Amino acid sequence: MQKVDLIATATFGLESVVAEEVKNLGYENVTVDNGKVMFSADLSAIPKTNLWLRTADRIRLKIGEFKATTFDELFEQTKALPWADWIPENATFPVEGKSVKSTLFSVPDCQAIVKKAVVESLKKTYKTEWFAETGPLFKIEVALLKDVATLTIDTTGAGLHKRGYRELIGAAPLKETMAAALILLSRWKPDRVLVDPFCGSGTIPIEAALIGQNIAPGMNREFVAESWPIIPKNLWRDARAETHDLAQYDRKLEIIGTDIDEDILRVARHNAQEAGVDDQIHFQRMAMNELRSKRKYGYIICNPPYGERLGDYNQAERLYKEMGNVFRELDTWSYYVITSHEEFEKYFGRQASKKRKLYNGNLKVDYYQFFGPRPPRPKQDAPNHSLI
Incomplete structure (x- = not known):
């Protein structure tokens, strides 16, 4: 089968998470x-x-890479690439671009030159002077970094965070890809209870349920490369069939999402239903300071207000103090908090076991990780039939 070079793009800070998924x-x-x-x-x-990557932004097909410091170099080397191996005669092929620390800094000029070069390359194969561009979409990107040009075609379409379940969203939503990353970074296991006390529109609980039941995040959406004639239809058919074969719909989970806003909880329930995991998540109206649990071991993963986007900064600091008091009572639990507040630990009242720098959109944030003790291993001569 034909070999291809692929690039899974990632939010800064999540590259290692995406790499682990790929492996x-x-x-x-x-x-x-x-x-x-x-x-x-x-x-x-x-x-x-x-279909399967939970934390990547999109999948790009790499066509070529070369050094280019002049427009002539960019044109000639782009023209020499095997575009007709991928792009059919009736294709629509717009060009996007970006340039960082490169001699060729004018993105519109680079886009125009790459477009012209691709057209000239395709002319040689299809023996025509004009392309109607009425067929399937092949969105080309020219990315220049330190004078090295990388030419790719997007295979994804709408970003991979568009799972298809979040028709309704709340204010300041967390992207699905970031929510999945927070869960994977926590090393949460599906046999442990997971609570999000600021669940909003339900993204963290829903992504946890998809992970817990091994449901492919792209199972219920379409991708732009599905219309490409170069990829046999049976490859998509087989890949989708595998997502159903590997899903563990019978695995029972204990995932809880709480929020003080009943309106946003209705949105969360709707989103969970669209994702097909509403029977695995219990959404409940509850103030954070009412959080209690009889469970000995569990996980809290949450995205509380930062004070920058929602509400007041001082109010966020008071909330962090309250979180510290409440979470302290769950002293055998592990909890994970993402926030842009640089003094979160001070107000929370405890130093994190580990802190990781991430970006929520364009906003620099830290992921504070507080590790609880590991639960004792069950005795080997006493099999444990309980899932939670």
């Missing part, structure tokens, strides 16, 4: 750079990675 799908020779994870695979990786 877990069985792909080797994975390399990591700022904002991207690169790997080689066969053609079936385009459907598989689009």
Whole structure:
């Protein structure tokens, strides 16, 4: 089967999480750079990675890479790439661009030159002077970084965070890809209770349920490369069939989402229903300071107000103090908090076991991780039949 070079783009700070996901799908020779994870695979990786990657932004097909400090170099080397191997005669092929620390800094000029070069390349194969561009979409990107041009085609379409379940959202929503990353970074296990006391529109609980039941995040959406004639339809059909075969719909989970706003909880319930995991999540109206649990071991993963986007900064600090008091009572639990407040630990009253810098959109945030004790292992001669 044809080999391809793929790039899974990633939010800054999540590259290692995306790389681990790619490796877990069985792909080797994975390399990591700022904002991207690169790997080689066969053609079936385009459907598989689009369907399964939870934390990547999109999957790009790499066509070529070269140094270019002049427009002539950019044109000639782009023209020399095998565009007709991928792009059919009737394709629609717009060009996007970006340039960072490069001699060729004018993005519109670079886009225009790449477009012209691709047209000239396709002319040689299809023996025509004009392309109607009425067919499937092949969105090309020219990315210049320190005078190195990377030419790719987007295989995803709408970003991978668009799972298809979140028709309704609340204020300051957390992207689905980021929510999934927070859960994967926590090393949460599906046999442990998970609580989000600021669940909003339900993104963290829903992503946890998808992970807990091994449901592919892209199972219920479409991808732009599904319309590409170069990828056999059976590859998409087989990849989608595998998502159903591997899903563990019978696994019972204990996931709880609480919020003080009943209106936003209605949105959360609707989103969970759209995702097909509403029977695995209990949403409840509750103030954070009412949080209690009889469970000995559990996880709290949450995205509380930062004070920058919602509400008042001082109000957020008072909330963090209250969180510290409430969470302290759950002294055998592990809890994970994402916030942009640089003095969160001071108000929370405890130093994190680990802190990780991330970006929520364009906002720099820290992921504060507080590790609780590990639960004792069950005795081998006494099998444990309980899931929670």
